Amino acid sequence: MESFVGACEIVEEKDVVRLTKHSSRYCNKPALGSSKDMERPVGSMEYDIDQLFQSISIKPSPGRVIGSSSFHHLETSASAGTSRSTSPSKKSAMKKPFPMGGTPRSPRVGPSDSVSLKQALRDLCISKASEMAAQKRLSKSAAASPRVSEADRIKSLYRQVLNESVGRSGLPVDKGKRLVEVSLTPLDDIPSSSQSVPDVLERKPSKFLSGSMGETVLLYKSNNSGSSLSFGSGDFEIEIDEYPTSPPPQVVIEDGVVEIDKHVTSLPSCSSSKDDAEEELDKSIISSSRVISEAKALPSGLEGKLVNKVKRNIPRPKPRPKRKILVKKKLRVAVASSATKLVEEVDTSLEPSASQTLCQKCHCSLKSISENVSVEANQESVASSHLTPIVKSNKETRREADIVMQQDAIQNKQQRENPTSSEKIIFSLSSKNSSIGNYSSSTSMSEESNLSRFSCGNKPHMSMDVRWEAIKHVKLQCGGSLGLRHFNLLKKLGCGDIGTVYLAELVGTSCLFAIKVMDNEFLARRKKTPRAQAERAILKMLDHPFLPTLYAQFISDNLSCLVMEYCPGGDLHVLRQKQLSRCFSEPAARFYVAEVLLALEYLHMLGVIYRDLKPENILVREDGHIMLTDFDLSLRCEVNPTLLKTTSLAGKDPARVSGHYNTSNCIQPLCIEPSCRVPCFSPRLSSKPRKQRRPDPLTQQFRSLPQLVAEPTEARSNSFVGTHEYLAPEIIKGEGHGAAVDWWTFGVLLYELLYGKTPFKGYDNEETLSNVVFQNLKFPDSPLVSFQAKDLIRRLVMKDPESRLGSVKGAAEIKRHPFFEGLNWALIRCAIPPELPDVYENGATEATSPKGNGNGYLECKAMGDHLEFELF
Numbered sequence: 001m002e003s004f005v006g007a008c009e010i011v012e013e014k015d016v017v018r019l020t021k022h023s024s025r026y027c028n029k030p031a032l033g034s035s036k037d038m039e040r041p042v043g044s045m046e047y048d049i050d051q052l053f054q055s056i057s058i059k060p061s062p063g064r065v066i067g068s069s070s071f072h073h074l075e076t077s078a079s080a081g082t083s084r085s086t087s088p089s090k091k092s093a094m095k096k097p098f099p100m101g102g103t104p105r106s107p108r109v110g111p112s113d114s115v116s117l118k119q120a121l122r123d124l125c126i127s128k129a130s131e132m133a134a135q136k137r138l139s140k141s142a143a144a145s146p147r148v149s150e151a152d153r154i155k156s157l158y159r160q161v162l163n164e165s166v167g168r169s170g171l172p173v174d175k176g177k178r179l180v181e182v183s184l185t186p187l188d189d190i191p192s193s194s195q196s197v198p199d200v201l202e203r204k205p206s207k208f209l210s211g212s213m214g215e216t217v218l219l220y221k222s223n224n225s226g227s228s229l230s231f232g233s234g235d236f237e238i239e240i241d242e243y244p245t246s247p248p249p250q251v252v253i254e255d256g257v258v259e260i261d262k263h264v265t266s267l268p269s270c271s272s273s274k275d276d277a278e279e280e281l282d283k284s285i286i287s288s289s290r291v292i293s294e295a296k297a298l299p300s301g302l303e304g305k306l307v308n309k310v311k312r313n314i315p316r317p318k319p320r321p322k323r324k325i326l327v328k329k330k331l332r333v334a335v336a337s338s339a340t341k342l343v344e345e346v347d348t349s350l351e352p353s354a355s356q357t358l359c360q361k362c363h364c365s366l367k368s369i370s371e372n373v374s375v376e377a378n379q380e381s382v383a384s385s386h387l388t389p390i391v392k393s394n395k396e397t398r399r400e401a402d403i404v405m406q407q408d409a410i411q412n413k414q415q416r417e418n419p420t421s422s423e424k425i426i427f428s429l430s431s432k433n434s435s436i437g438n439y440s441s442s443t444s445m446s447e448e449s450n451l452s453r454f455s456c457g458n459k460p461h462m463s464m465d466v467r468w469e470a471i472k473h474v475k476l477q478c479g480g481s482l483g484l485r486h487f488n489l490l491k492k493l494g495c496g497d498i499g500t501v502y503l504a505e506l507v508g509t510s511c512l513f514a515i516k517v518m519d520n521e522f523l524a525r526r527k528k529t530p531r532a533q534a535e536r537a538i539l540k541m542l543d544h545p546f547l548p549t550l551y552a553q554f555i556s557d558n559l560s561c562l563v564m565e566y567c568p569g570g571d572l573h574v575l576r577q578k579q580l581s582r583c584f585s586e587p588a589a590r591f592y593v594a595e596v597l598l599a600l601e602y603l604h605m606l607g608v609i610y611r612d613l614k615p616e617n618i619l620v621r622e623d624g625h626i627m628l629t630d631f632d633l634s635l636r637c638e639v640n641p642t643l644l645k646t647t648s649l650a651g652k653d654p655a656r657v658s659g660h661y662n663t664s665n666c667i668q669p670l671c672i673e674p675s676c677r678v679p680c681f682s683p684r685l686s687s688k689p690r691k692q693r694r695p696d697p698l699t700q701q702f703r704s705l706p707q708l709v710a711e712p713t714e715a716r717s718n719s720f721v722g723t724h725e726y727l728a729p730e731i732i733k734g735e736g737h738g739a740a741v742d743w744w745t746f747g748v749l750l751y752e753l754l755y756g757k758t759p760f761k762g763y764d765n766e767e768t769l770s771n772v773v774f775q776n777l778k779f780p781d782s783p784l785v786s787f788q789a790k791d792l793i794r795r796l797v798m799k800d801p802e803s804r805l806g807s808v809k810g811a812a813e814i815k816r817h818p819f820f821e822g823l824n825w826a827l828i829r830c831a832i833p834p835e836l837p838d839v840y841e842n843g844a845t846e847a848t849s850p851k852g853n854g855n856g857y858l859e860c861k862a863m864g865d866h867l868e869f870e871l872f
């Protein structure tokens with residue numbers, strides 16, 4: 001009897017019933033027993049033995065062994081059950097307890113055999129023992145095989161949900177809400193999230209959660225903390241918001257829609273390192289699941305004001321004629337003194353604190369990206385590049401250069417067609433004014449929903465900004481996570497290569513922002529995710545009056561959004577066109593380039609080589625000062641502050657000598673500023689020979705100071721990035737470039753602002769590139785430009801990067817040029833700008849003026865092809 005009971009544990013329910021009936025028939029109705037048997041008192045040993053004997057001898061089919069009925073049932077159920085795995089290993093596992101040939105059995109057991117009681121008992125014992133052993137093996141293999149346990153769990157969950165959906169479940173059901181509680185037990189057998197998804201899909205091809213509409217949601221949970229949930233395709237909208245210690249998730253089935261209310265705290269996470277988690281996150285960004293990770297509700301006062309409903313996949317940056325070229329190539333940068341150290345990937349920790357260190361000497365907070373830079377050795381030679389034209393001499397004809405360029409174009413094409421090549425280049429010269437963007441950096445960064453954790457804490461220059469408070473206030477009201485629905489999108493400001501920028505007003509406030517919206521799927525498809533990540537990482541670091549402030553970032557409906565400071569004055573390109581002679585006066589040009597120089601200096605000190613300087617990327621703030629924008633082509637590298645000379649007063653205490661020298665020994669990039677209290681005016685340089693006279697005391701003092709270079713003068717990259725007319729020759733030649741490219745572009749910028757055109761512009765991009773490499777710099781006769789201005793341009797637009805002004809000591813060299821003489825660098829942000837922008841031009845002020853009644857929001861509808869906004 002026990003053998004039956006044991007067998008029943010692994011058979012289907014119907015089989016249990018049948019077997020029970022079967023056995024009870026033998027127990028209670030021993031029809032085949034003799035009259036003698038009938039006489040034996042029920043419960044006596046003799047009676048039991050008789051019953052046993054009968055049960056053995058009445059087996060209907062010849063050759064059938066004890067337990068075979070169980071086997072039969074099991075086989076039937078296994079083959080009938082569609083939800084079971086049919087893998088060979090599982091089949092064999094199921095069969096194990098009941099091997100036909102392997103199990104000890106008595107050849108004599110059966111109705112035709114004459115069996116003695118003793119023999120029957122012996123057979124029974126043997127059978128029982130073999131069954132027990134077999135079951136033990138089964139349970140062992142079940143434990144060892146994740147498939148069985150997992151399948152059981154999945155099956156039971158599936159059954160619960162299925163039963164619930166057809167309304168005949170014994171599960172606890174809240175009739176009002178039709179709520180089924182399903183506990184997702186962490187699975188021990190899932191190795192890691194990175195492998196889990198395909199694994200799971202492979203192992204569980206069947207449905208896990210199924211709605212009545214036939215859609216399927218595959219849900220997977222690993223046991224690691226902060227584990228990820230993976231969703232398969234389907235039309236369910238799944239809201240994820242997880243906390244590790246949260247109560248079991250609930251699956252709510254309502255009108256065929258399965259809602260999984262599961263709190264998720266740390267995004268994917270099986271990875272031990274933050275980088276991995278960030279990678280996971282990026283994967284999740286790319287995934288096609290519709291994930292809404294926004295706050296549940298707005299405060300009641302704001303609800304009616306929500307006007308933005310972004311339709312998924314709608315925003316697509318339209319290709320537009322731009323002064324940009326896109327080239328895909330392996331990014332390589334030689335780090336400082338080590339030629340073999342090549343920076344490719346930067347850990348772009350979201351936490352600003354992570355990129356801040358405390359200066360041991362003065363206890364100021366320092367940002368040092370070098371700590372977060374992970375250096376990756378690159379096997380390829382720095383000098384090698386398929387873009388390198390063979391430059392024989394400066395006197396080569398343009399025709400020769402054209403040929404080389406054409407050869408390169410062919411090579412590029414081949415590279416495109418052969419992605420397996422070690423150095424892939426995707427050269428897209430789609431538009432005349434396109435930018436060149438070569439980015440293979442695998443910069444990864446996590447997609448934190450906002451910058452709330454530090455608010456304005458790491459941005460002291462903006463600490464008094466009311467926009468921080470406004471954002472903080474809205475975040476507090478909505479539970480911490482900002483979304484697109486918290487903004488009224490007023491106007492499209494422009495469309496870039498990786499996203500679209502909108503003018504937006506924070507609901508319930510009159511604060512304006514520029515929101516860059518990027519479609520993650522689009523970025524992934526076009527392999528532009530690293531560029532977006534790089535830009536985001538750089539924006540997060542910035543805290544400078546001439547650089548944009550990033551107030552928040554979030555993902556909304558698979559769109560990555562960057563909430564930045566809004567510049568209402570348009571860009572310098574547009575502003576230049578508005579000038580009478582289509583060029584700026586010298587003082588105006590000096591003002592703008594001086595601010596750009598400070599911005600570039602700051603970027604360099606943070607280890608960022610900008611690489612895309614052009615008037616279009618210089619925006620004008622409401623107060624007329626500038627803001628350098630667009631960092632998707634920028635390169636992050638390591639900064640190794642270098643002490644160039646310890647002064648002519650070697651051996652003496654500089655502090656004592658100068659009397660003003662800050663005694664801080666800190667050489668961290670951001671700890672430099674207070675080290676020199678002498679005014680940043682330089683002695684006038686002149687190309688004319690001057691009488692050797694004794695420098696004035698101030699100059700003497702300045703020269704005597706140690707020279708510290710905190711810019712990445714040694715960094716090298718072979719990327720082909722920039723804008724044709726602004727490309728430095730070393731980029732075109734593929735010789736490897738560093739921070740000096742920014743000084744070349746700085747010279748070209750000054751030239752364009754003063755002359756209204758760039759110095760090497762050809763009739764097409766190819767000729768432009770050729771001119772950059774081979775043509776000498778010429779200055780037009782008009783407009784009249786000062787000698788100092790021309791001299792500065794000449795020193796900046798030097799074909800040899802090593803001879804270029806700024807290449808050795810960075811921005812400090814340029815600041816000292818006579819063109820800037822008399823300029824108070826420290827107070828330039830307080831200087832009166834050449835002109836104030838007409839803020840009404842873009843409609844921003846109009847829309848947000850006190851008279852505005854919200855009609856301005858209707859503009860959203862006009863955006864049409866990129867975003868659709870529902871007004872309600």
Ligand SMILES: Nc1ncnc2c1ncn2[C@@H]1O[C@H](COP(=O)(O)OP(=O)(O)OP(=O)(O)O)[C@@H](O)[C@H]1O
Nearest residue numbers: 493494495496497498499501514564565566567630
């Ligand atoms: N903070 C801002 N304030 C006002 N306008 C902005 C702001 N940021 C960007 N814009 C406008 O939006 C346009 C698109 O900017 P975006 O940086 O996305 O692209 P881009 O500069 O054209 O180049 P890229 O393709 O490299 O991204 C810009 O041309 C600029 O006019």
